[in-house]
Amino acid sequence: MTDLLGALAQSRGRTVTVGGTTMTPPDLLAAAAAVADAVTGRLPAVERVAVHATPTMETVVAVLGALAAGVTVVPVPPDSGVAEVRHVLADSAPGCWVGEPPADRHGLDHVPVDLAGRASYRPREVGEDHADFVLYTSGTTGLPKGVLLPRRALVAGLDALAEAWAWTGDDVLAHGLPLFHVHGLVLGVLGPLRLGGGLLHVGRPTPEAYAEAARAGATLFFGVPTVWGRIADAPEHAKALTDARLLVSGSAALPAPVFERLEELTGHRVVERYGMSETLITVATRADGSARPGWVGVPVAGVETRLRTDDGADVPHDGESAGALEVRGPTLFAGYLNRHDATAACWTDDGWFRTGDVAAIAPDGRHRIVGRASVDLIKSGGYRIGAGEIESTLLGHPAVAECAVVGLPDADLGQRIVAFVVARDARADDALAAELTAYVGAELSAHKRPREVRFVDALPRNEMGKVQKTRLRG
Structure with missing residues (x-):
């Protein structure tokens, strides 16, 4: 080999x-x-x-x-x-x-x-x-x-x-x-x-360190959204990346405001990609493609993807309809060590790997990851709602520094949409909560607005910067 x-x-x-x-x-x-x-x-x-x-x-x-x-x-x-x-x-x-x-x-x-x-x-x-x-x-x-x-x-x-x-x-x-x-x-x-x-x-992936690497001749930069957000907030260092060839973000969704700010400061549209330990990278925005905030690109060579409903039906590739993402191809793992049960459970009968993620696919093949089926697909009042779409919208509000959206049990709706928000200033009160709720309802649809906004000092994250929503739901 x-x-x-x-x-x-x-x-x-x-x-x-x-x-x-x-x-x-x-x-x-x-x-x-x-x-x-x-x-x-x-x-x-x-x-x-x-x-x-x-x-x-x-x-x-x-x-x-x-x-x-x-x-x-x-x-x-x-x-x-x-x-x-x-x-x-x-x-x-x-x-x-x-x-x-x-x-x-x-x-x-x-x-x-x-x-x-x-x-x-x-x-x-x-x-x-x-x-x-x-x-x-x-x-x-x-x-x-x-x-x-x-x-x-x-x-x-x-x-x-x-x-x-x-x-x-x-x-x-x-x-x-x-x-x-x-x-x-x-x-x-x-x-x-x-x-x-x-x-x-x-x-340590600080803005200063990335700027110094650029001055030392680095052409390609990897980072997680937390790192890119800090660089976007440090324009004196971000501008040093202007001569880079490609900026890549992964491990979580890059907020649209960070994408837009980095483009303004560096002239680069950050490319995103999607994958997991079990699949390596299966979907990526190409260097010669048109990067767009919220979209992680198209399948890499040899990889196929598809979307399925809960009952196994196809989901249309219209860029809006969300479904369970399944993949197959040469980049996939060989199973879980000592866990034959878990290995068998993650494969469909016809040989596709169940990622556990929910996505939408545009007619041109571009993918948008809604999130994990277990925590990011909210079923509220008969609607299937992606938490990521609401989070991206909230991050467009000037008062929001960070946010995470989850579905919590609700006797009437099944699940109610709850937004955990880190505010940019001290104005974390009922008036701002109402303003954010109305903002989402106006930008998206009324049924996608948060039913509750909870202000927090910080979001729980793992070592990769991913928000641990299970801790929020607990």
Whole structure:
């Protein structure tokens, strides 16, 4: 099967910087090869290895070394609680840690990473169905599940994004994302390295750090909406991104006001994309396409999508009708580790993966994600209402800094629409609540207006910046 890093071995002139440490491609591969030799010496007893995925060069070399050794990598978030780490290790049963382990090793030995170590890079051959990663879900509906990502999915997903974004070895990617999930690790590290391009991990993703990366020659920038919102609020730093080639947002919907402000400041229309651990990126706005706020683009090469009603009927692609989003294609995972029941439940009888998300598809194939079926599809008074549409509208009001919309049980309506709002100033009172309710009713439809507005100091978010609506509904 294709070596993930074949182009990196031929790369010249690009460097990789993570955690303040810079390495050239030859040195990076040689250091990874030294780790691979150490891991290979433990085979066949070691099938999987755990990596304490701090935002450091040691993490990158540990991951690359394990992949070169042909073992499965289990990235462990550095901010995980004791119970979560215990569950991940018990479920995935790694043979050892690779790289610097956490203070509590949980009884596992470790293979150290020496950034000065050097060996000949000879990646072990693996089949296309070999699991390169076990990435654990957020666990919002129970214990985190281990997503098995095979080599075929990584190759198909990264190559499809390279085509969609005209991403080449001439690009230098900059971001400050965590290195334990699809966005930061698979796209943000393996993506540029597979193409032989440059990588500049900025550490904390501040506006100042992104501006400095732009001045250092970065051409491609990844961020989550929270990061882009902060950059939009810092015009002196945002303007430094003018010479970038492409700005990409993901992991949650980018608010329309942030999109418009960034276009005003940088001249760029931020492109969005959609995916999840189980599917990698399946839908993306193309570099040569027309980015629009609220729309995440079209299926990448090899991927198909469809919308279904609750009873399995087709949903029209009219840009308005919402339905359950299902996908199929080469980027999909191989199942959940040790969870045959959960794996079987997420597939339809005819081979489509149920994403659990609700979307609308325009006649030209562009997708708009309404949200999770479990929390973002509100059934109120006989209407099926997408929370995302209401949130985007509220964010257009000058008094709203952040918001989240949920459906709460209602004896009359089934669910009533409730908006949790972080106000921009101290005027968080009944008069503003009434004003926001009327604003939504005028901008959208009367049945989409919030029946209740609750003002909060902050919205609960996970490490990726996604709002945890289950906590709001509790």
